[in-house]
Amino acid sequence: MLVIGLGVLGIGVAVALILAAFNQNLMYFYSPSEVARGEAPGNRAFRLGGMVVKGSVQRDPQDLTVRFAVTDFAQQRTVTYKGILPDLFREGQGIVAIGQLDPGGVFVASEVLAKHDENYMPPEVAQALKDGKAQAGMKP
Amino acid sequence: MIAELGHFALAMALAIGVLLTLVPLIGAQRGNVLWMSLARPAARAQFLFVALAFAALAHAFINNDFSLAYVAQNSNSALPLAYRISALWGAHEGSLLLWVLLLSAWSCAVSFGSRGLPLAFSARVLAVMGAISVGFLLFMLATSNPFLRQLPPPSDGADLNPLLQDFGLVVHPPMLYTGYVGFSVAFAFAIAGLIGGHLDSAWARWARPWTLLAWTFLTLGIALGSWWAYYELGWGGWWFWDPVENASFMPWLLGTALIHSLAATEKRDVFKSWTVLLAIGAFGLSLLGTFLVRSGVLTSVHAFASDPARGVFILVFLVLVIGGALALYAWRGTSMQSGASYALTSRESFLLANSVLLTVSCATVLLGTLYPLVLDALGLGKISVGPPYFNAVFVPLMAPLVVLLGLGQHARWKQDRFAELCRGLRLPLLGTLVLLATAVATLSEARSPRAVFGLALAFWVLASSVGGVLRRCRARSAPWAAFMHLPAAYLGQHLAHIGFAVTIIGVTLVSLDTVDVHSRAAPGDSVTAGDYVFTFAAATPIEGPNYDGTAARFEVTRDGEHVTTLSAEKRNYHVRGMPMTEAGIAPGLRRDLYVSLGEPLDEKTWSVRVSVKPFVRWLWLGALLMAAGGAVAMCDPRFRRLATRLAARAATGGAVTG
Numbered sequence: 147m148l149v150i151g152l153g154v155l156g157i158g159v160a161v162a163l164i165l166a167a168f169n170q171n172l173m174y175f176y177s178p179s180e181v182a183r184g185e186a187p188g189n190r191a192f193r194l195g196g197m198v199v200k201g202s203v204q205r206d207p208q209d210l211t212v213r214f215a216v217t218d219f220a221q222q223r224t225v226t227y228k229g230i231l232p233d234l235f236r237e238g239q240g241i242v243a244i245g246q247l248d249p250g251g252v253f254v255a256s257e258v259l260a261k262h263d264e265n266y267m268p269p270e271v272a273q274a275l276k277d278g279k280a281q282a283g284m285k286p
Numbered sequence: 287m288i289a290e291l292g293h294f295a296l297a298m299a300l301a302i303g304v305l306l307t308l309v310p311l312i313g314a315q316r317g318n319v320l321w322m323s324l325a326r327p328a329a330r331a332q333f334l335f336v337a338l339a340f341a342a343l344a345h346a347f348i349n350n351d352f353s354l355a356y357v358a359q360n361s362n363s364a365l366p367l368a369y370r371i372s373a374l375w376g377a378h379e380g381s382l383l384l385w386v387l388l389l390s391a392w393s394c395a396v397s398f399g400s401r402g403l404p405l406a407f408s409a410r411v412l413a414v415m416g417a418i419s420v421g422f423l424l425f426m427l428a429t430s431n432p433f434l435r436q437l438p439p440p441s442d443g444a445d446l447n448p449l450l451q452d453f454g455l456v457v458h459p460p461m462l463y464t465g466y467v468g469f470s471v472a473f474a475f476a477i478a479g480l481i482g483g484h485l486d487s488a489w490a491r492w493a494r495p496w497t498l499l500a501w502t503f504l505t506l507g508i509a510l511g512s513w514w515a516y517y518e519l520g521w522g523g524w525w526f527w528d529p530v531e532n533a534s535f536m537p538w539l540l541g542t543a544l545i546h547s548l549a550a551t552e553k554r555d556v557f558k559s560w561t562v563l564l565a566i567g568a569f570g571l572s573l574l575g576t577f578l579v580r581s582g583v584l585t586s587v588h589a590f591a592s593d594p595a596r597g598v599f600i601l602v603f604l605v606l607v608i609g610g611a612l613a614l615y616a617w618r619g620t621s622m623q624s625g626a627s628y629a630l631t632s633r634e635s636f637l638l639a640n641s642v643l644l645t646v647s648c649a650t651v652l653l654g655t656l657y658p659l660v661l662d663a664l665g666l667g668k669i670s671v672g673p674p675y676f677n678a679v680f681v682p683l684m685a686p687l688v689v690l691l692g693l694g695q696h697a698r699w700k701q702d703r704f705a706e707l708c709r710g711l712r713l714p715l716l717g718t719l720v721l722l723a724t725a726v727a728t729l730s731e732a733r734s735p736r737a738v739f740g741l742a743l744a745f746w747v748l749a750s751s752v753g754g755v756l757r758r759c760r761a762r763s764a765p766w767a768a769f770m771h772l773p774a775a776y777l778g779q780h781l782a783h784i785g786f787a788v789t790i791i792g793v794t795l796v797s798l799d800t801v802d803v804h805s806r807a808a809p810g811d812s813v814t815a816g817d818y819v820f821t822f823a824a825a826t827p828i829e830g831p832n833y834d835g836t837a838a839r840f841e842v843t844r845d846g847e848h849v850t851t852l853s854a855e856k857r858n859y860h861v862r863g864m865p866m867t868e869a870g871i872a873p874g875l876r877r878d879l880y881v882s883l884g885e886p887l888d889e890k891t892w893s894v895r896v897s898v899k900p901f902v903r904w905l906w907l908g909a910l911l912m913a914a915g916g917a918v919a920m921c922d923p924r925f926r927r928l929a930t931r932l933a934a935r936a937a938t939g940g941a942v943t944g
Contacts (some may be wrong), residue, residue: 168653173669173670208337210804233867
């Protein structure tokens with residue numbers, strides 16, 4: 147009986163810990179339009195996805211800081227990132243950035259992902275672009 | 287013409303698979319020896335036909351037959367020969383063919399290695415494996431046929447993804463798949479045991495070597511994948527908790543629980559139901575992993591929409607295999623009675639705890655991997671579960687596992703006195719403290735509390751394993767002779783545990799103490815990482831068979847003394863127009879020096895990543911030792927002796943029915 151009791155208790159604690167960790171580390175995806183509508187959390191990391199706006203990439207001449215805008219064709223959001231960008235990062239390419247909004251509304255990314263295939267668009271980004279185009283009154 | 291032959295061979299293999307499933311199964315139910323004996327030749331014939339199909343597809347790849355749509359999508363005439371062959375399993379259709387080839391190879395191996403088993407039992411095992419092959423062959427022929435023609439053929443192929451043009455990717459998938467598919471043997475043994483109603487320690491003894499072999503391959507496959515990711519993806523990570531990696535890790539976790547549980551079932555006739563469930567689970571997760579990775583479900587749930595037939599087939603197949611197995615378990619499993627009782631302080635208890643912890647770890651990985659997919663499929667939002675979740679739950683689950691491992695190795699079967707167990711642990715405990723003190727005194731990396739904690743766990747396993755072997759040998763009059771005569775299963779167990787300890791050391795130190803610097807650098811500039819200074823010496827253009835690019839030479843110094851020269855490349859593959867990073871790595875047991883090029887910032891300046899990674903090699907070294915342990919244990923003559931004894935009994939007219 148004692149063993150079973152201890153076992154149940156142990157599993158209960160484990161489940162509680164797991165669910166707590168799970169809840170803390172879930173990351174939601176938002177498009178630039180959703181961020182503009184204020185739906186994205188201000189105090190917690192999330193994923194922002196869209197197309198890198200052509201001509202928006204600016205590099206700091208001193209270090210590896212880079213500034214660019216992502217768009218879903220309805221709204222834009224400025225992103226800053228310091229570090230090495232993935233091989234397939236380029237203007238006009240769909241990307242996903244992980245990070246947080248700063249008080250000025252700039253998205254400070256800790257990681258930028260571009261998938262390892264020329265034709266591949268992350269599915270969330272594809273959906274966001276489609277919604278954004280529809281919103282902007284363009285033909286999807 | 288050869289492609290049509292391959293297509294035909296697949297259809298033949300399917301027909302044989304249907305025979306292999308039905309005839310021996312019915313034969314075993316009715317006690318018809320002739321029908322049962324059909325299983326072995328059928329399994330071998332099926333292997334021949336699948337091998338023929340595989341050879342036909344390989345022929346098409348080698349000879350650049352772009353009239354096959356699959357070849358055209360995944361190869362190119364400029365691709366070197368080795369990669370033209372490995373391109374065969376570079377995408378969905380071909381990797382399914384590889385899967386089926388390996389499955390029929392395992393069946394064929396079982397048909398040769400099962401002569402000592404009762405005829406009805408081996409007939410059922412082969413029939414179950416035949417049924418799985420039918421599912422896969424149907425899936426291939428109906429939705430993913432690699433032999434489809436595309437007329438008129440394109441003038442050249444679309445090339446293999448440059449990421450896959452690498453030695454690691456030539457060997458990683460076959461190794462991993464051999465492991466995945468190998469669990470089908472354990473699964474078939476479990477199902478055959480359930481049908482025949484004899485799940486006892488003899489059953490466990492038959493299943494053990496096969497399960498160990500599959501586990502060995504899976505361990506090697508995962509380690510190869512991690513090593514490949516480390517040097518090929520260009521940022522020096524070795525594990526990302528990526529869904530694709532998790533898909534291979536989950537069967538490994540359950541497979542590890544399975545080999546431990548099987549040991550208890552064999553030695554003490556306990557945990558029978560649990561062992562059967564683990565065998566079903568390990569193979570179920572292997573199936574899930576194969577489909578998740580190769581069907582495109584993971585890149586997007588909506589990939590189903592592009593070919594709904596595939597998605598539906600996969601779901602139906604998974605439900606049939608896993609659901610069918612569980613239903614059979616519910617029906618027949620109740621008759622299983624545990625043969626033996628055991629006390630709280632006993633090796634059985636420790637093995638039970640091991641099983642529970644590994645299963646819970648597997649469940650947490652499953653939750654983190656599937657939850658985002660399910661949520662997305664239901665339209666409830668797009669989320670992702672990153673490495674922080676897995677790290678947060680995995681470490682607290684592994685720590686008790688490791689502590690119990692050290693204890694459990696010293697516990698006796700059935701019953702042990704707690705006080706006696708503690709007495710036996712004095713030596714390992716002392717060993718742990720000595721090792722830990724030495725490490726802290728000599729390694730600058732080992733000073734943080736978390737590093738000390740991780741190393742303490744690793745040394746505990748190490749000392750417990752070495753101590754166990756020493757104690758066993760010292761108890762004999764001639765210790766050295768005793769060591770030479772240790773059972774292979776015992777040696778393998780300790781070798782694998784030592785490997786586990788080595789991996790823990792690597793994981794701990796490389797996770798906590800890696801120095802990683804991103805910087806701008808032009809030729810002549812220096813970047814400092816830890817004690818090392820990396821000087822960008824020169825950049826030169828390079829030209830490969832199907833790419834061009836830039837090679838950067840870095841001179842590495844420490845305290846002004848030259849250590850090594852590294853060359854990092856940035857390549858641009860022509861056909862797909864894809865850039866690739868080839869890192870420059872100086873491997874070492876103590877540390878790896880790592881440099882990779884980011885992107886050109888202006889005429890001369892590049893962004894560069896420079897890292898010093900202490901003890902990263904230990905990760906894979908440990909995995910190699912674990913795999914070696916599995917291979918050694920598998921060779922224990924005990925597993926064969928029993929088979930021979932049974933064969934002798936069968937020959938003298940003993941009962942052969944299962």
